[in-house]
Amino acid sequence: MTADSGFVVIGAGQAGGRAVEAMRKAGFAGRIVLVGEEPHVPYERPPLSKQLLSGDDGPETTYLRDRGFYREQDIDLRLGARASAIDPSARRVLLADGDELAYDKLLITTGSRVRRLAISGAELPGVFYLRDIEDALAIRARLAEGAALAVVGGGYIGLEVAAAARSRGCRVTVLEMEPVVMNRVVAPEVGRFFADVHAAQGAEVRTGTTVSGFAGDRRVDEVVCSDGTRLTVDLVVIGIGIMPNTALAEAAGLAVDDGIVVDEFGRTSDPEIFAAGDVARHYNPLLGRQIRLESWQNAQNQAIAVARVMCGSNVAYAEVPWFWSDQYDLNLQMTGVADRWDQIVYRGDMEDRRFTAFYLLDGVLVAANSVNLPRDVRYARKLIESGARVDRDALADPAVPLKTLLEA
Ligand SMILES: Cc1cc2nc3c(=O)[nH]c(=O)nc-3n(C[C@H](O)[C@H](O)[C@H](O)COP(=O)(O)OP(=O)(O)OC[C@H]3O[C@@H](n4cnc5c(N)ncnc54)[C@H](O)[C@@H]3O)c2cc1C
Structure with missing residues (x-):
């Protein structure tokens, strides 16, 4: 050296x-x-x-x-x-x-x-993306009470922005191209649960809606959807991936x-x-x-x-993936990779806003999402890591501690 x-x-x-x-x-x-x-x-x-x-x-x-x-x-x-x-x-x-x-x-x-939207008006002032501190501060400065915000993309970032904007009293519309929100990371039922929570908090969630352009003279004041509908806005935040x-x-x-x-x-x-x-x-x-x-x-x-x-170690990086998102009073935690499964087992009740979805493939746990039950995710990570077959009835039964499945 x-x-x-x-x-x-x-x-x-x-x-x-x-x-x-x-x-x-x-x-x-x-x-x-x-x-x-x-x-x-x-x-x-x-x-x-x-x-x-x-x-x-x-x-x-x-x-x-x-x-x-x-x-x-x-x-x-x-x-x-x-x-x-x-x-x-x-x-x-x-x-x-x-x-x-x-x-x-x-x-x-x-x-x-960030992935950028290449459609007309996307460069207008008032159209934001969120990746760095400057983006966050610029968006925050415009989230005034009563301001009309359109969020393009119902992924976790778009939905977190929607929740933050609602907490500041903005009028919020989420526009998502897919039939459900957070389509990439959770099952449709879990996505629908989140869409319902946003609706109950006063945000409008329009799924199956593609944005085709933005309009405005000096700054964005309209979002144009491909079905011809137009939305009057004060600002737009786009969250369509990276x-x-x-x-x-x-x-x-x-x-x-x-x-x-x-x-x-x-x-x-x-x-x-x-x-x-x-x-x-x-x-x-x-x-x-x-x-x-x-x-x-x-x-x-x-x-x-x-x-x-x-620096000389020979220890590989080997961890079960884990991720979280906070929206309103919901803490969503995800572990494993929910890209392929043949069965979902639910534990807990969506109505109580405390539940876990376990994703199984050939009887083996491959992923889990939990809402307001972080401890379930901790055990799910260990179960995924073990690669063992799990008892579906026990998974579904909140009376059976997940810890005991690890010992099985
Ligand atoms: C708004 C937001 C919310 C998030 N929320 C969550 C969450 O709730 N849970 C979760 O698990 N994850 C979340 N994430 C994801 C998580 O923050 C990222 O996975 C993480 O920041 C990735 O870190 P990184 O260092 O790999 O990349 P980055 O954080 O992107 O850092 C890369 C840095 O490299 C710099 N750089 C790039 N090219 C060059 C160059 N040529 N020369 C010099 N510098 C360069 C960039 O400017 C940047 O500062 C969130 C991300 C965002 C944007």
Whole structure:
């Protein structure tokens, strides 16, 4: 290792921030440079669509650490700095300002960017996306009592924005193309439950509705739907998914397939380059397949595991995926991957707003969603990890502690 090389991390989000901490904790004493395009120290995004929108919190409440921490840890934090190229053969990263950074090992944690709607009027002022602190503060400033908000996309981010806007007294309409909300992550029955809760809270949820454009002179004042209906609005928030920031990796010749392809240790197709967080499509040994996750858990724990590997550990990142969303007084937790199942078993009652949906495939638990029952998800994670067959009657019976199924 030369004096000016060491570890370079591109992307100072949650994964990048947790990775550099873990490198020092693992005893790495060499040079660490963390390069981040945003002006902020690494921060967590979940509060952006929750506490930051519904309350008056300042952006610093989302920070992982303050600036002093990076100084104390001797981590060279380059904020407002964009990496523009990677040269794997010279082991160098080129920054947009012309600087060059040599590395012995490189970690890419460039995360994702929002998917944009390419329809007329989408560039009008008043049309927002939500990915960073500036987006959240700009949206919050416009969520005045009585303001008419249209949320395009009934995924979890859109629905969290809807809930926050209702808490500020806005008039809210959610427009979702699919027949149910949160279609990608929960079963239709659970999606309908959430749509009903939003309706009961005074938000209008229009499913099966495609937005075809936005209209307005100086700023958006109408949403145009493909069935011809028009909606008068003060602002629009679009939440239709994200895309991994893979351009740097692709240009450097790394294997990319909807995410930078890495093994269970976070290693890319170049043995000295690693990736973690939203941008990585990793091999998950528990699931037996490659998967790309967009979650807090993955951003934190995968980054820590990969940082340790860069410091000499040989422990793979292997966790059952877990995710949560808060909407009104509902805490939804999801574990496993609910993309294939042949049976759903419910425990608890939707009317009580405390229930869990267990997704089974060939009698094996593959995923679970719980509403206001976080403990069920804790046990479900362990049951999924065990890969054992589960007794459906016992799963459905709230009188049977899930713990006993683990012991079965
Ligand atoms: C509004 C919102 C709410 C969320 N809520 C939840 C939730 O409730 N539960 C949950 O589990 N997850 C939630 N998530 C998802 C979770 O926050 C993400 O999965 C996590 O932030 C991913 O972390 P990351 O570090 O991989 O990527 P990011 O957070 O995207 O960070 C990547 C960073 O890299 C920077 N970067 C990119 N390219 C370059 C470059 N070339 N040079 C320098 N810097 C670069 C970016 O500017 C960014 O700062 C939410 C996300 C959002 C946006």
